[in-house]
Amino acid sequence: MLLMIEMGLLFISDRPRSRLTAGTTAVTSHTSEYRINDGENGNIRVSQGGIYRCRGSRGEPAVYSDKSDAVTISITLSVTQKPSWSQMFRGETITLTCEVQGGEGVQWEYEWRTPQSQTFRTNRKDWTFTASISGDYSCKSRPTDDSYSATKWSEAVRLSVSGKNFILTGTTTVSVGDRVTLSCSVEKSAGWKYEWFRRTSHTSEYRINDGENGNIRVSQGGIYRCRGSRGESTIYSDKSDEVTISITLSVTQKPSWSQMFRGETITLTCEVQGGEGVQWEYEWRTPQSQTFRTNRKVWTFTASISGDYSCKSRSTDDSYSGTKWSEAVRVSVSDLHPSASLSVSPDRxxxxxxxxxxxxxxxxxxxxxxxxxxxxxxxSFCSDWGTMNGSTCHVQKIQSSNAVFWCESGSAFSNAVNITGHNDDLILLSPVHPVTEGHSVTLGCKWRTENLLSKVFFYQNDTLIQSESRVEMIIPAVSKSHEGFYKCQSSGKESPQSWLAVTFKSSSFFFFIFTVLFSFIFLKCYFLTRKILSFS
Incomplete structure (x- = not known):
């Protein structure tokens, strides 16, 4: 009861009851109620969990109100993950932190629970471990001096842990000199940097430049793999499966006439687009399935046999980059004899x-x-680079070039011949026209500044065939085996290569009559083809 006097009247009422308000949460308690610091203005700030009540007092002597209803204060906490990748891999390091919101100034003790429901206690809020098991991880905490403030288990953090599943993709065929993109990735995960490895059939695997964003562009054939790394402690993934890059190439023909005459000069080129900076070696295959190797991509020869010509190439310092045989170029060679001829002076x-x-x-x-x-x-024609006098074109100064020449008049065309101009100090002396089987041929070597040479070496298809003090080499009776690329060396200098063509010696009178009868019709078509090409 409370006694009150006002205006001479006395009022008596029940003792008032205090009202306590607070936030939410829940904790369990194992301690008795005790008084904490006063908050005389009716407000206090608390950071500890517990069950709180209040009461008021006034007057002298103090009159106390009833205690308020109990309010339960709980501590909130959560688990954070670093790194925050949604997908972790076995062996990677991960740190979980048990965050206690509003628990500043309090010494906390922590308890962790693993996916296998195992628990352990620690005085550190951070738990760093190696990822190995997928599942839910949670924590709870309590002040070291107040068991009442122990929290419930936090909301769980779910970890997804798996083996390293790498995907390496990209085109497996690349045109010589072109580039293809290879992509390396790890499914459903982030934060990776990538390393790339290459090997060949004859070399060990070695690391090439990084493509840290997961993509690289390559132009070399070989066997490629990748792996990733992430995290400050640099955890490496397993290496990906291998991808083999093969190389393709093509052959082009100049002049690109669909019909060639026997004895005409033709040039085939083994195309290596964009292969700058790489030293290539080439191999050619003839219609008779004969092969030969050269370090030049251009092969100039005298047309003599119809059939398919193809090439392949490889880097001189990387045999794995060798290509397959190119698509063949089909050369059609006619035995018709043109009604005109072209002679060259000097004849080389x-x-x-x-x-x-x-x-x-x-x-x-x-x-x-x-x-x-x-x-x-x-x-072009003689008027563009020389002077025409009657039936002879005079060229005062040959340009550094590789050119094919022929004569034409009305419906008459000569065989085409190949002539090259060089800035080198040494050249090979070899005939312009093909040599008929059984005839002799003389090859020579010439300096720009003098005629006499010391010891001279002659090569056929890069094979040494004569090393004598003579400046020339005589083949008394030419056969088809003598056909090929020739060059000479002297005093440390080497000439460019030239093709020596050998033609068959025909003794068939019937064949001769047939070719003469057929020549008129074919030359008409040939003339139209040349005229159209000249006009274009």
Whole structure:
């Protein structure tokens, strides 16, 4: 009861009851109630969990109200994960932190629970371990001096842990000199940097430049793998499965006429697009399935046999980058004999750029012109680079080039011949026209500044065939086996290579009559083809 006097009247009422308000949460208790610091203005701030009540007092002597209803204060906490990747892999390091919100200034003790429901206690809120098991991880905490404030288990953090599942993708065929993109990734995970490895069939695996974003562009054939790394402690993944990159290439023909005459000069090129900076070695295959190797991608020879020609190549320092045989180029060679001929003076394929040259047309015509293809595809005539005098084109100074020349007049065309101009100090002396089987041929070697040479070495298809003090090599009776690339060496210098063509010796009178009868019709078609090409 409470006694009150006002205006001479006395009022008596029941003792008032205090009202306590607070936030939410729940904790269990194992201690008796005790008084804490006063909050005389009716407010206090607490950071400890527990069950709280309040009461009021006033007057002298103090009159106390009833205690308020109990309010339960709990501590909130949560688990955070670092790194926060959604997918972890076995062996990676992970740190879980038991965060106690509002627990500053309190010494906490922590308890962790693993996916196998195992628990352990520690005085550190951070738990760093190696990821090995998928499942739910949770924690709870309590002040070291107040068991009442122990929390419930936190909301669980779910870890997904798996083996390292790498995917390496990309085109497995690359044109020589082109580039393809290889991609390395780990499914459903982030934060990776990547390393790349390459090997060949004859070399050990070695690391190549990083493609840290998971992509690299490669132009070399080989066997490729990748692996990833992430995290400050640099955890490495397993290496991916291997991807083999193969190389393809193509052959181009110049001039690109669909029909060639026996004895005409043709140039095939083993195309290596964008292969700059790589030293390539080439191998050619003829219609008779004969093969030979050379360090030049261009093969110039005299057309003699119809059939398929193909090439393959490889890097001189990386045999694995060897290609398969290219798609074949089919060359159709006719035995028809043109009604005109072209002679060259001096009669050799190779010339110094300072040399002069005469090209003479022979046949039943008074009006000739000399045409040229400056390889790879520039069409021109004597009036563009020389002086035409009757049936002879005079060239005062040969340009550094590789060109095909022929004569034409009306419907008459000569065989085409190949002539090259060089800035080198040494050239090979070899005939412009093919040599007939059974005939002799003489090859020579010439300096730009003098005629006499010391010891000279002659090579056929890069194989040494003569090393004597003579400056020339004589083959008394040429056979098909003598056909090939020739070059010479002297005093430490080496000439460019030239192709020596060998033609069959025909003794068939019937074959001769047949080719003469057929020549008129075919030459008409041939003439139209050349005219269209010249016009274009």
């Amino acid at each position: 394929v190779q010339h110094f750029t300072s040399d002069s040259l005469s090209l003479t047309c022979e046949g039943n015509s008074a009006e000739w012109r000399v045409g040229s293809f400056l390889l790879p595809d520039l069409l």
